[in-house]
Amino acid sequence: MKGRETPKKLFYRQSITCLAVSLLFAAMMVLPNSVVATTLYQCMNTVMRTADPNTTIAQLQSQCEEMIAQGTVPTAEGEEVAVVEDRMRQDRKHILQPFTLMAHKPNYLLFAAYNSQGNDATLWQELDPGRDWKDTEAQFQLSMKFPLLVNLWDNTFDIYAAYTNRSFWQIYDSDSAPFRETNHEPEVWVQFHPDWELWGFKNTWNSFGLNHQSNGRAGDLSRSWNRIFAWFTVERGNLAMSFKPWYRIPEDDDDDDNSDITDFLGHYEISASYKWEEHVFSVMSRNNLESGFSKGAVELSWSFPLWNWPYLKGYVNYFSGYGRSLIEYDQYANTIGVGISLTDWL
Numbered sequence: 001m002k003g004r005e006t007p008k009k010l011f012y013r014q015s016i017t018c019l020a021v022s023l024l025f026a027a028m029m030v031l032p033n034s035v036v037a038t039t040l041y042q043c044m045n046t047v048m049r050t051a052d053p054n055t056t057i058a059q060l061q062s063q064c065e066e067m068i069a070q071g072t073v074p075t076a077e078g079e080e081v082a083v084v085e086d087r088m089r090q091d092r093k094h095i096l097q098p099f100t101l102m103a104h105k106p107n108y109l110l111f112a113a114y115n116s117q118g119n120d121a122t123l124w125q126e127l128d129p130g131r132d133w134k135d136t137e138a139q140f141q142l143s144m145k146f147p148l149l150v151n152l153w154d155n156t157f158d159i160y161a162a163y164t165n166r167s168f169w170q171i172y173d174s175d176s177a178p179f180r181e182t183n184h185e186p187e188v189w190v191q192f193h194p195d196w197e198l199w200g201f202k203n204t205w206n207s208f209g210l211n212h213q214s215n216g217r218a219g220d221l222s223r224s225w226n227r228i229f230a231w232f233t234v235e236r237g238n239l240a241m242s243f244k245p246w247y248r249i250p251e252d253d254d255d256d257d258n259s260d261i262t263d264f265l266g267h268y269e270i271s272a273s274y275k276w277e278e279h280v281f282s283v284m285s286r287n288n289l290e291s292g293f294s295k296g297a298v299e300l301s302w303s304f305p306l307w308n309w310p311y312l313k314g315y316v317n318y319f320s321g322y323g324r325s326l327i328e329y330d331q332y333a334n335t336i337g338v339g340i341s342l343t344d345w346l
Helices: 007-030 032-047 057-070 083-094 261-265
Strands: 107-115 136-151 157-169 179-192 196-198 201-214 224-236 239-248 268-276 279-286 297-305 313-321 333-343
Touching: 083 201, 083 224, 107 313, 136 333, 179 224, 201 239
Parallel strands: none
Antiparallel strands: 107 136, 107 333, 136 157, 157 179, 179 201, 196 201, 201 224, 224 239, 239 268, 268 279, 279 297, 297 313, 313 333
């Protein structure tokens, strides 16, 4: 097909991506001990300022090792805690408490999400003649994670699992208000906390894992893919940025429902979030450079306080491009939605 990559070129590009991820992973496996030493030194230096004069160095070290394990390392007076580090500390406080669900990706409900390109019902009409979709629908995402193993290798990495559900609900269809599409995304990963610093940016966490995403359907409506991914996050003050490359695990042609999905979703995404007071502004770019800006996607979001209500925030989301959901990964969408947010990236 004209314009499509040859299998040979695709193999070379995916192999290079996989090699780069492997090298970065190897580097992370070599350096964790120095990271713990730096954190331990910083903790002891802070605790020493208010410790009893009779406290020994061994007692300070023991106290700080316990704080590091619990994620409650104190900060020096006047020292600001960066936004990602602050979220990680909150996770640490709840990580071993029973009956606690931790947020993974943003959790939100859009009361109304309008797609100016329209929601195409062609695929469904083969099963349900006359089916048509409204251009405005509700959309929500529920995303939670939980620890499998924590504080491994001298408290330098953890193992997590997560599940994310994103649903598109035709609530304004007066006949039956069906769910147009639901995407399921379980994943498992190893998470390191390297604490590197360069030009004022701190590398707060690096993750390596496996991801499965599908819409739980069969036949012509089935969509799914499996990936090996890496996730690198840096922060500086109220700004957090991340780079997330992935490699799609190949499938047999007979089992592949979406063989060209990487043409539209690419092999990586770049995102950034900025926190200003209680407002969080986020942007995501995917497959734009790789596709020559022809099959990419951009997503913008803003969560903001609702008066003094501490439990929910207002939420605005804008998406333009391909891959808004799995069923329409190869269809252009241009949507804007308004609703509420339970949790954001920061």
